[in-house]
Amino acid sequence: MPKYPPVPAAIFLTATGAAVLLLSLFMQFQMWQAVFGLRPVAPGGGEYMTALFFGMPSLLLSVVLLGIATARAAWRSKASAILLVLALAMVSGWLALFVRSLFV
Secondary structure, three states: OOOOOOHHHHHOOOOOOHHHHHHHHHHHHHHHHHHOOOOOOOOOHHHHHHHHHHHHHHHHHHHHHHHHHHHHHOOHHHHHHHHHHHHHHHHHHHHHHHHHHHHH
């Protein structure tokens, strides 16, 4: 498996997926700080709404784009696989957050 995507379509999908993943992390950053107690929750919970309505859809979009870039054997690269694992780790963090909110 090559380190970087070998064809232009795979390069485009991997770069777009990485950019959307970074955008998603940027949108979710304040919420994760509030979850881990590094900052107080704002009145009205604006950081949660931003993360839920902008961060989560962009995270799911990045999973789809990186999944497509990783699914095809001709397009697969270590970079796209690593980015896909990072995006799936963020999705599992969201699942853990939802499960935690059920029991609190």
